[in-house]
Amino acid sequence: MTALAVVDWGAGLGRTVKEIRKTQSADRIRWTLFERNEETGAKLKTLHDEGPDVTFSTSVKVLSTIPANVVLLTNVLHVLRPEEIAQAMSAIHAILAERKGVLIASEIYPLLMPEQEAVPVPAHHLANFLRTIGFGVPQVNFEVAGCSASCLAAQVKSGTATEPNFIETETVKMWR
Numbered sequence: 557m558t559a560l561a562v563v564d565w566g567a568g569l570g571r572t573v574k575e576i577r578k579t580q581s582a583d584r585i586r587w588t589l590f591e592r593n594e595e596t597g598a599k600l601k602t603l604h605d606e607g608p609d610v611t612f613s614t615s616v617k618v619l620s621t622i623p624a625n626v627v628l629l630t631n632v633l634h635v636l637r638p639e640e641i642a643q644a645m646s647a648i649h650a651i652l653a654e655r656k657g658v659l660i661a662s663e664i665y666p667l668l669m670p671e672q673e674a675v676p677v678p679a680h681h682l683a684n685f686l687r688t689i690g691f692g693v694p695q696v697n698f699e700v701a702g703c704s705a706s707c708l709a710a711q712v713k714s715g716t717a718t719e720p721n722f723i724e725t726e727t728v729k730m731w732r
Contacts, residue, residue: 559586559609560584560585560586560625561586561588561623561624561626561655562585562588562625562628563588563589563590563619563622563626563628563651564587564588564589564590564630565590565619565627565629565648566590566591566592566629566631566635567589567590567591567600568591568596569596569599570603570604573587573589573610574604582609583609587604587609588612588613588622588624589604589611589612589613590612590613590614590616590619592616592640594614597612597614600612616644617647619647619651620646620647620651622651623655623657624652624655625655625657625658626659627648627651627657627658627659627660628660629660630661631662631664632644634677638724638728638731641731642720642723642724642727642728643720645689645723645727646718646723649689649690649691649718649723652712653712653716653717656712657711657712658710658711659686659691659709660708660709661682661686661707661710662706662708663705677730678706681730682706682730683708686708689722689723689726691710691713692710692713693708693709694709
């Protein structure tokens with residue numbers, strides 16, 4: 557059986573990898589972890605460098621050349637500036653287009669204490685933005701214990717090749 561290739565974009569300290577490794581499916585997943593914060597990225601590498609199933613990327617440019625079945629974008633967008641969101645979306649589009657993979661973008665509110673100054677991206681804005689830049693997007697919103705959350709599962713629409721400048725323009729529109 558071919559391994560499922562997963563990119564965890566903004567992996568933090570790798571909680572997703574840690575939890576998935578507790579399951580019987582763990583040996584069928586090949587992870588590429590990306591953390592843009594250098595200090596957190598160094599800790600991430602220390603915590604997860606023991607297995608052949610994990611590779612690390614420190615470059616958005618390199619990430620955009622890695623084909624994957626799934627890209628996870630979990631609680632990441634609210635800490636990115638518009639130009640960083642545009643870079644991420646251009647790369648994610650390239651990553652998923654080759655394998656017709658899925659972007660799973662999720663956000664949980666309220667934000668954690670260290671993130672109180674961050675600006676959350678409302679799910680309907682993100683869904684509309686993703687549709688504009690060439691993704692098909694069903695959307696799920698839910699509430700648990702006083703927190704609200706959104707989870708978008710998006711796929712690159714067949715035949716779309718979106719230019720980075722277009723994505724950046726649309727990112728700024730969404731941000732405003």
